[in-house]
Amino acid sequence: MALPFLLAVVLPAADYYVAQQDPKASDDNNGTAAAPCKTINRGLKDFKSGDTLFVKKGVYREVVNMCPPGVASGKSYGQMTSLMAFPGDDVVIKGSDVITGWKNYKDKIWYTENAPVPTALPIIFCDDKRLEIIGDWGGTMSAMIKKMAGFDVWKGRKGEKREELEVNSYFYDKACNRLYVWLADGGDPNSHQMEITMRGGLNIGGSYMRVSGIQILQAGSGVGGSYNIMENCESSDASWSGGGVYGEFNTIIGCKFNRNGDQGMGGSGRGHRIINCETSWNNYLKIDAGWHSGGCKFIPFCSDIVMSGHVAAYNIACPGIWFDWGNFNITVENSIVHHNGGGIMYEVSERGTFRNNVCYANYGRGIYLSNSPDCQVLNNVFYHNGMSGVAAVGVSRDGGDYGSGTNNRLPANNTVVWGNIFVDNCHPDFAPKTMDGRDEPWTTRPELIMPDVHEINTGNISDYNIFYRSPGRPMPFWFGWHLTLFKDLTEWQEKTGNDKHSIIAQPLFVNPTSFDFRPAPKSPAIDLVRPRMGGAYDMAGKMRDRKPPEGKPLRWTAGPFPFVPQEDKK
16 A cells, blocks of 8 residues: 555656647647647646646747645755746747727827726736826726825826826726827837736745746746745736745845836845845836835835845836845845935834945935934945935834833834945935925935944944045934034044044046946055954855954955955966
8 A cells, every 4th residue: 555655755856848839739738849729827736746848939928826726835946846948939928918009090199998807906018118198097096096095195107197198108998998098109019019017926835836038928926835935037018017926935036126106126024035136126016105116115024134235226116125124134135226216215224234236326315224223334335325325313203012111212223334334425416406405405415324323322432434425515423314414534533432443535436437446556445344243254155254464453345345455366
């Protein structure tokens, strides 16, 4: 009786194949290389633990659930169950359907009555490029967003009625079930590929599952379960969120989540690793950044997450990276964050480490720590952001375990700002054009704001930083939101004890106009910083330690990059 069971255990893993464009492909096949399946879902049907499904080139318009009912999870990293693009092939899962039957309405405006009724927020694409919506699809979009948010937060509408159609836009007339478009080239939609978002894209569940090399376009993706891997994939152009990671100990590596309606990616859970990914050009719907949007946004209660080598750029009216409420032991390192509504935001959370990041040309702050104790801000560059390079504050607000504290304040204690480079933040090109809370220009605010002195805002320190502003620009320092003001670095040092070893100097980057922030020869950043635990590795992942000059203490270079002498480059 035990023999069949034992044989089942030792059976080798199998390889299956999907080849949409192969004339022999059929979902009646058994999925061998010689008799491939036609759809991904059929290819997954007979999966066992450790099997691999290779998908050959094609556009697959189906929702793929990696770990559907009856599909066994992998058992370990050595026996993962895998869905992989065939080497060298472009494999696309699309959440859209093609729209046909276009007729000319007048001039350059065309219409069709063949548009399907979408189940998701309806976004129209022409040759894979998004059109702008006029109106709100007969109330569908506003109603869905209002239901999810609890209030109307969508600011993306450009117009209200068909007469307001303009080039590269579309309008849906619910009364007569007509979809109108005006294409960028003013041409006939019948000569283009017109698509509408209709469904989700890819979901990964279970344990020890791997998805590699797949593009998920005009739809979102999600990684749940535990010990799963999504690698070298793209999940872009979704009508809402590009991707998400949930569950425990999942890895997202080398993936892109770009051009999505709201956030690039989000998630929750613990132990995740998000390595060398990108979230750019998101929130094209212009969802209110005070509620949900972000290049990537993680919500309660995340813990033990490392985000390394991330790029977040050009996300509209929202932070590039946002950990919101109740998070613990989060690391954001070696990342480039630029031209977003804000840089990195860590809100009502604990034990965040932010090291070796470059935050430049964001319209908000480089790093914003809102009521978040026990954080370290180490060896970053903050360059030409519209608000302060770093703002760490502890104000009166509800929430968290600390909501019943003195004056209902959540603490902002034990924050360390160490070995950073601040250059011309509150920059005129990116700062708000309105007056601030003092009725003063935003350009006159500080490079650095530390928590105000309060009985629970204790143990905060900044030191070994470089500050620089262009001639003629004042450089004050603050406790809190202009609660205690210090006119310059000298007064800040004398009255607070902070930044005793910090300096005001041009940092001498290699080429700041092309955003090359490596230290040039004779940069004052070289050998400035006293070593500190948590900052031992530079942006390239190499140990900063090097032998100090004879008779001198060991010092590291400020900012993310080491100084490499010419003789070491040969």
